[in-house]
Structure formats: structure tokens, C-alpha cells
Amino acid sequence: MITLHEEIAVQRSIKDCFRYVSDFRTVAEWDATALTSKKSTPGPIGLGTHFTVHCSVGPTKVRLEYEIVEYCPWASIVLVGKSRFFDVRDVITFTERGSQTHVSYTAEIQYHLGIGSFENQLESGMRDMGRKSLEGLKSALDNSPSPPKISDCTARADRWVAPGVAMFSKWGFRRSLAQRKPDSTFLDGRHVVLTGANSGLGLATSIALAEAGANLTLVIRNPAKQEELLQTLESETGRSDITIEIADLSLMADVSALSDRLLARGAPIDVLINNAGALFNDYALTREGLEQSFALLLASPSLLTHKLRPLLTNHSTPSRVINVVSGGMYTEKLVCDRLIMTPPSYHGAKAYARAKRALTVLSELWAEQWREDGIIVNAMHPGWADTPGVASALPTFRSITRRILRTSDEGADTIIWLAKAKEAGDLSGQLFLDREPRTPYLLSKTQEPAAQRAQLEAFIDAQIEGAAAH
Ligand SMILES: NC(=O)c1ccc[n+]([C@@H]2O[C@H](COP(=O)([O-])OP(=O)(O)OC[C@H]3O[C@@H](n4cnc5c(N)ncnc54)[C@H](OP(=O)(O)O)[C@@H]3O)[C@@H](O)[C@H]2O)c1
Incomplete structure (x- = not known):
């Protein structure tokens, strides 16, 4: 198992941070590997909400089925994702410190049989991606993009x-x-x-x-x-x-x-x-x-x-x-x-x-x-x-x-x-x-x-x- 841990601090309310992250459709906006993310169950976001996320992992595309398995408004959220190659458990916690919100993100990745032996080679790449993803999340929550221009x-x-x-x-x-x-x-x-x-x-x-x-x-x-x-x-x-x-x-x-x-x-x-x-x-x-x-x-x-x-x-x-x-x-x-x-x-x-x-x-x-x-x-x-x-x-x-x-x-x-x-x-x-x-x-x-x-x-x-x- 690979465990990744990153933390960021942003100048946003804890409520905004929680709402943005717990709507896991947004993962496609900030995660370094996620290409698309759709909510696949009806109803408001909460315990039991499912998301289908497509990621690019190296040369392949991987489909992950995520479910929110713990949901404590404004405090923490736990998601479990399952794919052909690996399962992942994301634990995200939110803490208010002065005017900032600290977001702590831990991802435990468990490879399925056959890939486990490559874990060591994969680990440094995964850490890099984890870091980039949290940088992406920080920039998303800082929310100061420049106005768009035609490319x-x-x-x-x-x-x-x-x-x-x-x-x-x-x-x-x-x-x-x-x-x-x-x-x-x-x-x-x-x-x-x-x-x-x-x-x-x-x-x-x-x-x-x-x-x-x-x-x-x-x-x-x-x-x-x-x-x-x-x-x-x-x-x-x-x-x-x-x-x-x-x-x-x-x-x-x-x-x-x-x-x-x-x-x-x-x-x-x-x-x-x-x-x-x-x-x-x-x-x-x-x-x-x-x-x-x-x-x-x-x-x-x-x-x-x-x-x-x-x-x-x-x-x-x-x-x-x-x-x-x-x-x-x-x-x-x-x-x-x-x-x-x-x-x-x-x-x-x-x-x-x-x-x-x-x-x-x-x-x-x-x-x-x-x-x-x-x-x-x-x-x-x-x-x-x-x-x-x-x-x-x-x-x-x-x-x-x-x-x-x-x-x-x-x-x-x-x-x-x-x-x-x-x-x-x-x-x-x-x-x-x-x-x-x-x-x-x-x-x-x-x-x-x-x-x-x-x-x-x-x-x-x-x-x-x-x-x-x-
Ligand atoms: N879909 C496209 O590919 C496309 C492309 C270019 C532009 N648009 C534009 O996008 C907008 C939405 O269209 P849509 O494709 O979503 O069509 P839609 O599904 O038919 O929705 C149109 C909406 O306008 C309402 N409407 C029609 N006549 C009305 C009236 N006299 N008074 C009040 N409301 C009225 C309809 O109400 P009812 O349900 O009661 O009829 C419906 O809520 C339109 O301005 C359309 O010209 C769409």
C-alpha cells in the first residue's frame, strides 16, 4: 500500500472548502490525473453519493467508482474509490486556523494482485502527482483566475x-x-x-x-x-x-x-x-x-x-x-x-x-x-x-x-x-x-x-x- 499525505492552507471559509471538495465532480478541475468526474447517484451530495472519475495513469485511462463513506459537514469527508488496477481511500479533513482553512489530504492506495511488485517504482511518481494535485486544489480554492482570452x-x-x-x-x-x-x-x-x-x-x-x-x-x-x-x-x-x-x-x-x-x-x-x-x-x-x-x-x-x-x-x-x-x-x-x-x-x-x-x-x-x-x-x-x-x-x-x-x-x-x-x-x-x-x-x-x-x-x-x- 502507498500512503500519500499533503496539506494546504487557503484563505477561504471552511464551509466553502468543504462544499467544493466534497462535490467530487470538481476533482477534474484540480487533480493532476483526473480527466472527468460525474455524480452517478441522484440527490444532494452526502453520505453514499457516488462519482465516476476517469483518470489518466501513465499511458492508460482508468475508471474509478468513488463513494462517499463518511461525511461530517465542514469537518471531514472520506471517499473510497475502486478501479481495475487499484483501490484508494481518500481522507480529507478541514480545520479553521484564524482566517485560513487547512485542508489535510491522505490517500491510501492499494494495488491489486500483480501490480503490487511495481509499488516501489510507482511510489515516487504517485507522490509527485499527489503534490501537484494539492497545488491544483489550493489554486482552485484561492480562486483568482485571470479573465479568459480566445486561444x-x-x-x-x-x-x-x-x-x-x-x-x-x-x-x-x-x-x-x-x-x-x-x-x-x-x-x-x-x-x-x-x-x-x-x-x-x-x-x-x-x-x-x-x-x-x-x-x-x-x-x-x-x-x-x-x-x-x-x-x-x-x-x-x-x-x-x-x-x-x-x-x-x-x-x-x-x-x-x-x-x-x-x-x-x-x-x-x-x-x-x-x-x-x-x-x-x-x-x-x-x-x-x-x-x-x-x-x-x-x-x-x-x-x-x-x-x-x-x-x-x-x-x-x-x-x-x-x-x-x-x-x-x-x-x-x-x-x-x-x-x-x-x-x-x-x-x-x-x-x-x-x-x-x-x-x-x-x-x-x-x-x-x-x-x-x-x-x-x-x-x-x-x-x-x-x-x-x-x-x-x-x-x-x-x-x-x-x-x-x-x-x-x-x-x-x-x-x-x-x-x-x-x-x-x-x-x-x-x-x-x-x-x-x-x-x-x-x-x-x-x-x-x-x-x-x-x-x-x-x-x-x-x-x-x-x-x-x-
Ligand atoms: N439546444 C441547443 O442546441 C441550442 C442551441 C442554440 C441555442 N439554444 C437556445 O438555448 C435556449 C434554451 O433552449 P433549449 O434547447 O434548452 O430548449 P427547451 O428544452 O425547449 O427549453 C426552452 C425553455 O424555454 C421555455 N419557453 C419557450 N417558449 C416560452 C414562452 N413563450 N414563455 C416562457 N417560456 C418559454 C420553455 O418552456 P416550455 O417547456 O413550457 O415550452 C423551456 O423552459 C433557447 O434560447 C435556445 O434558443 C439552444
Whole structure:
């Protein structure tokens, strides 16, 4: 048996250190050998939670099945991991000393028959890895990463267009894992308002932000889905203090009523996530007379964000607006007069892409206008994720690309990072994919003239006014 022991001291609360480490999914962020880690049992982290961890050990990949076998909140945790080649028992203890937390980590590694004779040769390598891992954990808990920049490799891929688009797939997400920095931020006491919270990316985001401790106000359209959402959140995260608001966001009257309710409640908003969306293959007008793609994907986030602005200003730290757009917008150029499509030329995917292009431009405009008010605004696109929305609106696309689609968690990852990560608060007016700022134009012909940017807000406002008068 090899016993490794390391200790670190960090300037973080004991509670934060315990929460971060006991969620062993984070091991992929700081351990020198771990490649991926997934929670494989439902429910909040605690005694009996299982994790599946893939590690690279020398030239081979090893799958470890971990279980939390002792769990003493804020004090200690013991995990037992089993693999084909070895078993490991990790004992991690947390002690408060002044303003610091000391983390002591002991790993007892027991090799299976046949490998035992190599133990001596393996030992020094294992010690090295143990040291590097704890350095990684210290850096994760110190939590002071610099803001991300686009890498040379990604910029090259975007210039060649096709490799840039290939990164929308799950391979793009996997590639990004190797470059990402740990995020050990929690959102305790932070108020997050999220639209489209009951399905796909919105549901994955709700769960992650509930786990991170955020005060959540979740906006959903269908009251019949409220109970199921609350039950899912409670069984996944243990949280039963989530606020639900009902609004059909394609109706400006509903958006206004929702905003009025939130304004009356008066709770400052730290993060607003405009996520609700759908691709409408068939042309239809809302009962307020707006074309539905334009209404839901553009007019709605515009009206909601403007109305909620008083709750987004005057925070001690900048508040964040996150607009969920789509890689589809790369195919379209902003032309205000073409934002509202009508039959016979109506085309759902085009109407969708135009609205998302306009929302990307709006994000840049708001970032400039609201910098002084302490509001940062970013757009993100999730790549291609296998969600109920994609299954219903794009069944052919889904059946062709099924094997390369991301999961909802993978698609939502950058939304969660933009809401949570410390360094994401240093950037505004950017478009992100996989936690990396990306060009908003893959094709130069889709760059809009300045006059179109200048007209955009007045154009949207005029349509919203028209809907109110309908
Ligand atoms: N999945 C992808 O590959 C992908 C790619 C690019 C961009 N996106 C964007 O990501 C966001 C989330 O999409 P998703 O893929 O997670 O789709 P999804 O599973 O269909 O989720 C969409 C959410 O929006 C809600 N919503 C739709 N219409 C609404 C309305 N009128 N009022 C209020 N809420 C409404 C839905 O509520 P109901 O459940 O009641 O319908 C649902 O909660 C969208 O903005 C989408 O455009 C997704």
C-alpha cells in the first residue's frame, strides 16, 4: 500500500472548502490525473453519493467508482474509490486556523494482485502527482483566475469557419475541458432570475445554480410544470426555497406583469439569464399581433431586461445579464427591416437566427451603455445540445447529429460559468462558447453596418409599443 499525505492552507471559509471538495465532480478541475468526474447517484451530495472519475495513469485511462463513506459537514469527508488496477481511500479533513482553512489530504492506495511488485517504482511518481494535485486544489480554492482570452488555436479554427463550427459539437466541449480553469465560486445570497427554467439548458442551469446556493427566481410558462420542477430541484439539490414565476414570455403584457411583480418584490437581481426560447417552424402571430419568433427571442428579453434594470443597478459588485443566443446566428446579418419575417417567405430557422443575431448585437450595445451603472452583459451560445427544444423543432437535424450533440449539462456549462465565475465578472460585451470569448462573425459578410446597430433598439421598442396598442 502507498500512503500519500499533503496539506494546504487557503484563505477561504471552511464551509466553502468543504462544499467544493466534497462535490467530487470538481476533482477534474484540480487533480493532476483526473480527466472527468460525474455524480452517478441522484440527490444532494452526502453520505453514499457516488462519482465516476476517469483518470489518466501513465499511458492508460482508468475508471474509478468513488463513494462517499463518511461525511461530517465542514469537518471531514472520506471517499473510497475502486478501479481495475487499484483501490484508494481518500481522507480529507478541514480545520479553521484564524482566517485560513487547512485542508489535510491522505490517500491510501492499494494495488491489486500483480501490480503490487511495481509499488516501489510507482511510489515516487504517485507522490509527485499527489503534490501537484494539492497545488491544483489550493489554486482552485484561492480562486483568482485571470479573465479568459480566445486561444490562438480557437481563433485559427474560427478563421477557417468549418473547424470553428465543428466545435459546436460535443467534441468542442471535450476539447475545452483541457484548457479550463477551476471555478470554486458559490452564489450564497445572490439573486438569480432565469427564464425557461423547466427544460433543457434552463433546467441544467437551475440545478447547478441551486447547488451553488443562489436565491433563484425561475420563470416558466406552464403552471402545470411548476410542481414537477420544484420536485426535481428538491430531489437533486435538497433546496425547497425556490421562487417560481409564471409568464408567457412571447406576450409583452406578460413580460410587463412579470417585471412589475419583481419590481414590487424589490429584491435586487445579481444575475438575469434570458434563456427561454424556441424555434418556430410555422409562422404565427401572438395574440398581441407580433410574429412569435421575434416576440419570444428578441422583444421579450429586451423588454424584460429594460424593465428590470432598476433591480440590476447599484450593487456592490456588478450585476450580470446573460443572453442565450445560438450559433445559428452566424448565418445571418442584422438588418432591422428583415427581423420580422412574413409568409410566404417566412422560414423558422432564419427568423430564429436573425433574432439571435440581433440579441447578440443588443448584448454589445447594453454592455457599452450600462458599463457606468455596474451592469455587465454577455451573450453565449451553447453549441448543439440535445434538449427537448431541439428534439421537437429540429427532428431531422437531431437524428443526423445525435451522436455528436452535447448533453444539456454541457450546453449549459457556459451559462453557469458566466453566472458564477469570478473572472467572468471582468468581461462585458462578449460572446462566449465553452467559457472562451469568440468572434461574433465567422463570415465577414454577416457584419452589420453601424446604421443598423444604431436603429436596432428603436426598431424593437416600436414593435413592443405596437403590441401594447393591439
Ligand atoms: N439546444 C441547443 O442546441 C441550442 C442551441 C442554440 C441555442 N439554444 C437556445 O438555448 C435556449 C434554451 O433552449 P433549449 O434547447 O434548452 O430548449 P427547451 O428544452 O425547449 O427549453 C426552452 C425553455 O424555454 C421555455 N419557453 C419557450 N417558449 C416560452 C414562452 N413563450 N414563455 C416562457 N417560456 C418559454 C420553455 O418552456 P416550455 O417547456 O413550457 O415550452 C423551456 O423552459 C433557447 O434560447 C435556445 O434558443 C439552444
